[in-house]
Every structure is written in C-alpha cells, then in structure tokens.
Amino acid sequence: MAKPRVKALLEGVDNYVNTVATLVAFIHESTWDTKRGDKLADARYAIGRRMTTSAANRISPASTVTPDAVVQRSPAYGLVCEVKTNIAVPADGVIPKHRREDIRKQVLTYDDPLVGWFTRMGGVSRQDVVLICDINRAQVLKDLLDQLAQTDGLRSEVVIVATVRRSQVSESVFMMEFRGSVADHEWDAKLRRGITVGSDYTLASKLGQLRFCDAPPDSPLHTMLILWDHVFMLLLRDRMRGGPAGGLGIDIPVNVAELTKLVQSFYGCEAKDERDTAMPDEAWIRDALEMFVNIGKAEKTGSDTYSIHYCAIRRELAAYFATRIADWERKDRARVGHGHPKQTGMFDQPPDHKERRPL
Amino acid sequence: MGSLSEGPCRVSTTARTLSDFATIWESAQNLEQFAWMLRNVSIPRPLALYMCPLFQSGYVVSMPEVADVVRKAAAVQVKEGRMLAKLELTSHSLPPERKTGVVVVWPQPSGSVLLIGLCPTQVWYRQVMSRLAERSSPVAKPSLTQQAMWDLLSQLDARLSGMRLRVRATSSRRWIRTSSRRRGIAARVDWEDLSVEEAFHEAASERKWYNSIEVELLRKVSVGPDVPTGITSRVHRLGFVQAYTAFPELFSQLAPLMTSIARERYMSLTGRSRMTTPEHAPRPLLIKFDEPYFRDKKNNARLIAAASGTHGFGHAVIHANPHVHMLLTDYTDGSSYELFVLEESSVLVVPQIEASPSSLDRLLAGIAVRFAEGAVADAGNIDGKA
Numbered sequence: 240m241a242k243p244r245v246k247a248l249l250e251g252v253d254n255y256v257n258t259v260a261t262l263v264a265f266i267h268e269s270t271w272d273t274k275r276g277d278k279l280a281d282a283r284y285a286i287g288r289r290m291t292t293s294a295a296n297r298i299s300p301a302s303t304v305t306p307d308a309v310v311q312r313s314p315a316y317g318l319v320c321e322v323k324t325n326i327a328v329p330a331d332g333v334i335p336k337h338r339r340e341d342i343r344k345q346v347l348t349y350d351d352p353l354v355g356w357f358t359r360m361g362g363v364s365r366q367d368v369v370l371i372c373d374i375n376r377a378q379v380l381k382d383l384l385d386q387l388a389q390t391d392g393l394r395s396e397v398v399i400v401a402t403v404r405r406s407q408v409s410e411s412v413f414m415m416e417f418r419g420s421v422a423d424h425e426w427d428a429k430l431r432r433g434i435t436v437g438s439d440y441t442l443a444s445k446l447g448q449l450r451f452c453d454a455p456p457d458s459p460l461h462t463m464l465i466l467w468d469h470v471f472m473l474l475l476r477d478r479m480r481g482g483p484a485g486g487l488g489i490d491i492p493v494n495v496a497e498l499t500k501l502v503q504s505f506y507g508c509e510a511k512d513e514r515d516t517a518m519p520d521e522a523w524i525r526d527a528l529e530m531f532v533n534i535g536k537a538e539k540t541g542s543d544t545y546s547i548h549y550c551a552i553r554r555e556l557a558a559y560f561a562t563r564i565a566d567w568e569r570k571d572r573a574r575v576g577h578g579h580p581k582q583t584g585m586f587d588q589p590p591d592h593k594e595r596r597p598l
Numbered sequence: 599m600g601s602l603s604e605g606p607c608r609v610s611t612t613a614r615t616l617s618d619f620a621t622i623w624e625s626a627q628n629l630e631q632f633a634w635m636l637r638n639v640s641i642p643r644p645l646a647l648y649m650c651p652l653f654q655s656g657y658v659v660s661m662p663e664v665a666d667v668v669r670k671a672a673a674v675q676v677k678e679g680r681m682l683a684k685l686e687l688t689s690h691s692l693p694p695e696r697k698t699g700v701v702v703v704w705p706q707p708s709g710s711v712l713l714i715g716l717c718p719t720q721v722w723y724r725q726v727m728s729r730l731a732e733r734s735s736p737v738a739k740p741s742l743t744q745q746a747m748w749d750l751l752s753q754l755d756a757r758l759s760g761m762r763l764r765v766r767a768t769s770s771r772r773w774i775r776t777s778s779r780r781r782g783i784a785a786r787v788d789w790e791d792l793s794v795e796e797a798f799h800e801a802a803s804e805r806k807w808y809n810s811i812e813v814e815l816l817r818k819v820s821v822g823p824d825v826p827t828g829i830t831s832r833v834h835r836l837g838f839v840q841a842y843t844a845f846p847e848l849f850s851q852l853a854p855l856m857t858s859i860a861r862e863r864y865m866s867l868t869g870r871s872r873m874t875t876p877e878h879a880p881r882p883l884l885i886k887f888d889e890p891y892f893r894d895k896k897n898n899a900r901l902i903a904a905a906s907g908t909h910g911f912g913h914a915v916i917h918a919n920p921h922v923h924m925l926l927t928d929y930t931d932g933s934s935y936e937l938f939v940l941e942e943s944s945v946l947v948v949p950q951i952e953a954s955p956s957s958l959d960r961l962l963a964g965i966a967v968r969f970a971e972g973a974v975a976d977a978g979n980i981d982g983k984a
Contacts, residue, residue, distance in 0.1 A: 253917050344863075345873055406920040410940035438940045439920065443948045443977070445879040448872075464914050468925040469950045473873075474934035505951055551929040556914035 248561040253465065254464055255362040259452045260322045260441040262286070263274065263414040264526070265371055267446060268434055269318060273425070284310045284497070286508050287453035287516035290319075290355035298348040299392070305455045306349060316422050316480045317356050317363040319349045322452065323372040323380065326548070334379060334408035342380075343387055346370075350395045355514050365422050365472050371398040377401035377417040384418060396420065400430070408437035427442060450506040462519065462527035463560055465506055470498070471549050476526075490587045491547040499524045531572075534563040611642045612718065615682065616954035619700050619716050623682050624675070629704055629712070633849035641842050648717050648727055649848065651857040652840035653864045654712040679743065680704045685726050690757040692719070701727055710857045714888050723838070728933060740863035740955075741837045741963035744798070744971050748834065749812060750855050751794045757851045763813045764788045767832075772806035773889070773970065783900075783969070785809075798922040805889075807843040810834045817844065834964060863916060864869070864972075867962075871933075881975035882948040885962070887970055890942035898922050898939060901969050905937055910966030926961065933957035946977060 270282035282536050286308045295300045306321040323342075329434035334342070349368045353360040372380050384397055398419035405411050432569060441447050450465055455574055474491050499521045507518040528545045531537035537547045618639050619708060626632035641647060673684045681703040688697075699722045701715040713730065718721045744751065755763045767789050774784045790797060794813070813833040816824035831841040831848065839856065841848055870881045890899045898919055908912035910930040917923040922939035934950040935958075945965070949958060962974055 256916055256923065409942070410938075411922040438938070439946060439977070442923065442938055442940075442947055443878065443880060443936070447976050448878070448948075464925060465917075468912070468914055468927045469934045472927060472929070472934065473951050475932060505872060552909075552912050555911060556925070557916065559794055 242562070242565055242570060244565040245558065245561045247456050248460050248558055248564060250460045252557065254324070255456045255461050256450070257404065258322055259449055260438070260453075261324055261371060261412055261414075262320070262322050262415065262452055263441045263444075263446050263449055264402070264436040265369070265400060266308060266416065267313060267436055267440060267444075268430075269426075271307060272580075273429065281313050282311065284308060285357075285515055286353060286449070287518055289514045290353040291361075292348065292351050296348060296351045298344050304348055304353070305453060310425075311357050312364065312423065313471060314358050315364045317366045318369050318421070319353065319366060320369045320371060321345060321349070322408060323370050323376065333376070334383060339383060343391070344385060346384065346387060346393070346397060350393050350397065352411050353431075367398055367421055369398045369400055369421075371402060371414075374401040374403040375418075381418045396422070405435070411435045412438065412441055426550075448506060448507070451502075451508075451523070453516065453518065454522050455520065458564065459527040459530040460557070460560055460564060462502075462523055463530060464557060465502065466524075466527055466531075467549075467552075467556060469505070471547055472502060475549060481493060488548070488550045491546055491549050493528070493545050494502070495509045495521055495528065495543045495545070496530075508577070528564070530564060530567075533567045534560070548556060606701050612645055612698075615639060615641060615645055616698065616700050616716060617871075620675075620682060620684065623680075623702055624677065629706075629849060629853075631928070633844065633846055636844035639844060640933070641844070643842070644718050645699075645716055647841045647848075648713075648723050648838055648846055649841070649853060650713050650727070651706075651740075651853065651860045652713055653711050653857065653860040687722060687725055688695040689747050692721075697722070699726065701730065703730075704859065708857065708861075710860065712853055727838075728829070728836075735822045740860040740959050741966075742833070742835050742859065742865075743799065743966070743974070744861050746806060747811060747833060747835065748794070748798045750813065750852075750859060753855055754851055755794050756813070759849060761815050762829070763794055763819055763822075763828075765794060765811055765814050766799065766814045766830060767812040769809045769811075770801065770806040771809060772804060772969070773891075793800075807966065808835065809967060815847075835967060837959075841955045863959065866976075867958045869955040870942070870949040870955075870958065872949065878951075880948045880950075882946050883958075883962070883974055884947040884977040885947065885972040887945075887972040889970075890972060892922075892939050892942045895919050898970075901939060901945065901965070904965050904968035905961065906962055908961050909969055913965075928954075928957040928961070931957050934947065935961065938954050945972070 248449075266286075270279050271277075272279045273410055282319070287305050287501055288309050289305055290305045290309065292302050292304055293498050294304070306319045306324050310318040310320060312318065313446075341545050344346060352362060352366060355361045370380060380399055384393075384399065387393065388397075396419045398421055399417040401417040402414045405413050411579050413433055413435050416427065416430040418428045421430060439447075448459070456462060462590065471491055471493075474493065477491065499517075502519055502524060503517050506516065510517040528537060531541075532539050532545065533549060535548070538544045550571050567576075605688045608678060619636070622635045622639070626635055627647065628748040682700060684698065684700050687696045687868070697716045699715060701713065701717075704712045706712055712725055715723065715727045722727045751763060767787065769785070769787050771783055771785045773784055785924060792800065797811065807878060810832050812830055815827045815829040817827055818824050824842045824976075829841075829843045829845045831839055831845070833839050835886065837856075837860070839852060840918060869875070870883070872880055875881055877968060890892070892901075902913070902915060902918065903910070905924065905926060908926075908928075910928055912927045912929055914925040915922045915923075916925065922937065923935045926937055928934065931952075931954050933953045938946040938948070940946060947958075947961065952961070
C-alpha cells in the first residue's frame with residue numbers, strides 16, 4: 240500500500256491529466272460542426288487567454304482576467320470556460336463559504352462583456368459562461384448558481400456542463416448540459432441529450448497532446464515526469480550516438496527559459512499575440528527543476544540554469560519520484576519543525592511563482 | 599576426461615573457422631562471391647551464422663560510424679566500403695571459444711546494410727550484433743510480424759529450385775486459461791514436421807504466435823519422400839536468421855526478402871517523431887488484437903509489464919485501471935512514447951518528440967513477444983473524428 244502522500248501525489252497527476260483532457264473534450268465539441276463533420280470554419284479557441292473586463296464589472300472593473308479557456312464559435316458568439324472538475328465538496332454537500340465566495344467572484348467577473356475575442360473590435364455580441372464540472376458536483380454547483388442568480392443577478396447565461404468519464408465499450412468523456420442553455424439551438428439540443436468524446440481524441444489527437452492548462456499542476460510531479468520521460472533525452476540526443484552507456488549517469492545542462500519554450504511547443508501553448516498566455520509558466524518548470532534538486536537528481540548551477548543528473552531509471556518512474564518527493568517533504572517539515580529553516584542557496588530567488596489556485 | 603582432450607581441439611577448430619571466414623571476406627569481390635565461397639566452410643558448434651538486414655532510406659551506414667559503435671573491437675578491417683570486425687566479449691566468464699566472434703557489415707546497393715556474424719553464442723549475438731544494430735539508430739533493424747514470417751518463408755519456399763522447406767521446430771507463445779477465471783501466456787517449443795503453410799494455419803487455429811521457426815531444406819525427389827539435406831536455418835521474430843551452414847539461398851534469396859520486409863517495416867514506422875511532423879501533431883499507431891484482452895483488467899498490468907520490459911526502456915504509469923495511460927522512454931536513443939488502452943482490444947501508441955523507427959520497432963516487437971501479437975496500423979486522423 241502506497242503511503243498516503245505518495246498516493247496523493249500520483250492521484251494529483253492523474254487528476255490534472257483528466258482535467259486537461261476534459262477541457263480538450265469540451266473545446267473539441269464546441270468547435271465541431273456536426274452537420275459538416277468537420278471543425279467550424281470560423282471557430283477559434285485559446286487556453287488561458289487574457290481578457291479585459293468592462294468598467295462596469297462588479298468584481299474587477301477594467302482589468303485583465305484569464306479564464307481557463309475561451310471558445311469563439313462564430314464572430315458573434317463566444318464562451319468563457321472554467322473547469323471545476325475537482326471542487327472539494329464535503330460529505331454534507333455544502334461548499335465551504337470561502338470556496339463559494341471564490342466561485343461567486345469568478346462567475347461575476349466573467350458575467351460581463353469581456354474584450355479580447357478574435358474579432359476586429361475584440362468583442363462578441365453574445366457571450367455565455369460555461370462551468371465544466373464532474374457530474375457528482377453538478378447539483379451543488381447548480382444550487383450555488385441559482386442562488387447567485389437570485390441574490391446578485393446574472394446578465395449572461397451561465398451554463399453548467401457536467402462530465403463523467405466512461406469506460407464501458409471504450410474510454411470516453413460524456414458531457415451534458417446540466418444548467419442553462421447555450422445560444423446555438425441545435426448544439427444546445429445536442430448538449431442537452433449528452434455528447435460522448437472518445438478518449439483517443441482527448442489524449443492522442445493534436446489538441447490532446449496538451450498536458451497543461453491555465454492552472455498549475457497540484458505538485459511538480461506532473462511536470463517532472465514530462466521532463467524526464469520526453470524532454471531531457473532530447474537534449475542528450477547528440478551524445479547518445481555512442482550507445483546506451485553514454486546515457487547513463489550523465490549531466491545535462493538546462494536553462495529554464497529554453498526548457499520552458501520547448502515544453503510549451505510540445506505539451507502546452509505558445510503565446511501567439513499579447514493576449515495569449517504561454518503554458519506552462521516558467522515558474523512551473525522552475526518548480527519541477529527545484530524538486531529535482533531536492534531529490535538529488537539535479538544541481539542548481541546559476542539563477543536560471545541547472546545541471547540534471549540524468550540516468551536510466553528502471554523502476555516505475557511516477558511512483559519512484561512520488562516516493563522521493565514525499566520523503567523530501569517529510570524531512571523538510573522535520574527540519575523546519577526543529578527550528579532549522581530550509582537553507583537557501585546563493586542563487587535562490589524570492590518566491591515569484593504563480594499562486595496555485597484550486598481547479 | 600573427454601572434455602580435457604576436446605577443449606583445445608575445439609578452440610583451434612573455432613579459431614580456424616573464424617580465420618577462414620575473414621580470409622573469404624577479404625578475397626570475395628562481392629556478396630554473391632562471399633556466399634559462394636562460404637558454402638564450403640564447415641561451421642562447428644557452438645559457432646552459428648547470424649544474418650540481419652538494417653535499413654534506412656537514403657542513408658548508408660558510414661564505416662567510421664560503425665567502427666565507433668564497435669570501438670571495443672579487437673580488430674577492424676575496412677575494405678571497399680564494407681567492414682569486418684573480430685570481437686571478444688570481455689565481461690563474461692565464458693571459455694575462450696565462446697567469447698570470440700566475427701561480424702561483417704556489408705552495405706547493399708539499395709541503401710540497406712547486411713549484418714553477417716559468425717557468433718559463438720546467442721549472448722554474443724545480443725551483446726555485439728544486436729547492440730550494433732540498435733546503436734546504429736536511426737538505422738532500423740526491423741522485427742518480423744507473424745504475417746511477415748509467413749510471407750518470408752512462403753516466398754523462400756517458392757524460390758527454392760529442386761528443394762522445399764520443412765518446418766522442424768517452433769518456439770511459440772499463446773494465451774492459456776489456467777483456471778476458470780485466470781489467464782496467462784504460455785511459451786512452448788514444439789518439434790514439428792509440417793510444411794510452411796501447415797505451420798502457419800496451425801498457429802492461426804491454435805491462436806499462437808511464433809518467436810522463431812526452424813526450417814530444414816528437403817531435396818525433392820521424383821519417387822518416394824523428399825530427402826532431408828541436414829541444412830537448417832532458424833528465422834527469429836526479432837529480425838534475424840540463424841544458420842549452421844552457409845547455404846547459397848541464405849544470401850541469394852533470404853537476405854533480399856528480409857531486406858524488402860525490413861524496408862516495408864521501416865517505411866511504416868518512419869516519420870512519426872513529433873519533432874518532424876507539421877505543427878508537432880502526433881502520428882499514433884494502433885495495435886489491434888483479435889481478442890478483447892482488456893475486458894479482463896488484469897491484462898492491463900500484463901501489458902504494462904510487456905511494454906516496460908522492452909530492453910532499454912523506462913516507464914511511468916499515469917493510470918492503470920480501467921484505462922491505461924503510460925509514458926515510455928527509450929534510454930538507448932532518446933525516443934519516447936505515450937501508450938494508451940482505451941478499448942477492449944486495442945492499444946494506442948503515440949510517439950512523442952523523438953521516435954526513431956528502430957526504437958518504435960523494438961517497442962512493438964516487445965509487446966508482440968511478451969503480450970500478444972496484434973495488427974499494427976496507422977491510427978488515422980484522430981483530429982478528424984466527430
């Protein structure tokens with residue numbers, strides 16, 4: 240039986256992959272033209288796009304906000320999407336007050352004619368807000384939104400799309416409209432009946448290669464696995480012509496900015512204009528590299544450079560890294576608990592990481 | 599007592615054969631002549647002749663590159679674009695006659711390369727010839743599917759003049775039901791007396807897949823049963839042929855057939871690295887099995903073990919049940935993959951940033967040998983699905 244922290248770290252990776260896959264499934268579905276069996280000609284989407292609120296915004300007037308995704312089905316109609324797959328709901332079914340307040344603020348922020356769409360003036364004539372959540376959280380979220388509609392009043396249509404992972408004949412994500420209705424009647428009817436998107440699409444298509452969304456992973460483990468399994472060997476490639484022996488126990492110098500760009504181009508998003516957010520954030524990559532340092536798999540060689548002690552690990556990597564992280568966390572807690580704060584290296588920077596926020 | 603008197607004698611016989619092999623290589627003008635001269639050389643056990651084609655389109659393995667790979671060679675000779683290396687394994691506590699062998703790298707006009715080795719043991723083959731092929735990446739040493747083995751032997755059978763093939767022994771694997779609910783894979787070796795067609799029809803009916811097939815050449819006679827010649831050859835799934843006699847058809851018929859299959863395999867596996875595809879889009883492969891193996895979720899673990907057990911691979915499991923999502927890294931050349939089980943009877947392999955045909959071939963062969971053989975095909979345009 241895995242230790243609870245190891246188990247939590249592993250589940251965190253799986254949940255994050257599922258969250259991204261759910262977002263991919265919704266983007267796919269909302270940009271799909273059922274009649275033609277192809278992508279909607281005018282559809283555009285972006286993950287983590289910076290949008291500007293109006294001066295009349297009830298929470299953040301005239302400021303920049305970053306929804307998980309925006310989907311523009313046509314030049315006139317846009318959807319602001321937030322993924323809420325992992326809202327923690329206690330056994331009594333009541334969302335804690337502070338979380339309810341977070342959701343309220345978020346919904347009211349997006350309940351506003353945002354600017355930043357892919358149109359000449361940056362606006363759309365109709366904009367709906369879509370909250371994507373697990374089916375077992377849908378009712379709680381619906382109650383909260385209904386209450387919000389009464390107390391604060393909602394100007395946009397706030398739609399809840401409930402999702403569930405199915406594995407009967409084949410793995411798929413099933414999604415259906417649980418509250419509200421989207422503007423396109425035909426699509427609305429389809430979404431109301433429920434739509435199944437195959438996991439082959441959400442995980443193995445071009446868009447399905449996305450492994451990061453706007454929110455950072457719960458722990459650096461997810462990024463560490465991608466780096467170790469898919470990226471570091473790439474930097475080593477030229478040295479590998481000599482054979483496998485060359486790849487064992489070798490130091491790979493990496494630069495945070497270059498590494499981030501590489502990961503963004505294959506597993507995230509690159510910023511195409513000033514409103515786009517590039518993902519993963521440099522801070523997430525730095526987090527992962529710092530954790531490699533903590534578990535003895537890397538050394539910090541400068542403010543933005545690290546040397547990875549790369550070697551062939553034959554054990555199952557996710558559990559191996561999770562165990563090492565859990566051990567380091569335990570020792571770190573003990574050190575802090577005994578009044579010995581964590582030593583800071585000469586290159587350590589003050590924490591400037593993007594604040595982790597719940598999905 | 600016998601071993602004391604036979605030891606030095608065997609060493610000298612082995613050494614003489616290796617020396618004859620090198621002399622023939624040096625004096626032969628081309629591969630045909632080499633094959634012709636080699637037919638009279640007796641190959642004493644434990645020596646065996648191994649042959650495998652390497653292929654990459656538009657790229658001929660350069661001699662310095664190969665020489666670099668076999669840099670531990672005791673002696674390397676290069677002549678007219680071909681190479682002979684005599685190597686001795688140093689890390690094994692084997693008797694001397696089991697440590698030394700010779701490997702020849704013979705470039706073909708088509709751009710392929712024929713690797714011919716006179717190997718004292720299978721360990722030597724794996725340590726030297728197989729590693730040479732793997733390290734020469736991006737050159738592919740394609741493995742053979744069941745269908746490819748069938749095609750290869752059927753075509754060889756048809757091309758033999760005055761002779762035919764008889765399947766003498768097979769090494770196979772198949773799924774068995776060990777109790778009412780449990781299933782497992784059983785490996786077995788069978789002595790046979792079948793024609794090529796009969797052997798593969800039997801495999802299909804018994805739902806087994808061959809790892810190797812030993813065939814013997816029979817001389818056709820007008821009256822009475824065909825006469826065994828004693829010339830045998832073993833075709834291995836991992837893409838090489840083993841023989842104890844350098845019969846002419848080994849080079850004149852079997853080598854070009856294997857090269858052609860190698861080329862086909864290479865072409866199906868090439869260009870799948872996301873580094874080279876437009877917009878880094880993935881080009882997944884689908885392994886389709888004829889049975890819904892993954893209805894039984896215990897087989898998820900079997901597949902994970904089969905894929906991660908491929909030589910030189912590391913793995914990370916993101917999800918194991920009910921669906922499988924795992925990451926695979928080939929530490930030998932930097933290729934990496936994501937592997938999914940999303941349906942009851944298929945596995946989706948998504949090559950990542952780097953994915954050499956050689957590495958992809960080893961992964962697919964690893965799954966075929968240790969889990970089950972399925973039909974491998976391009977997964978098609980997943981982005982175009984509704």
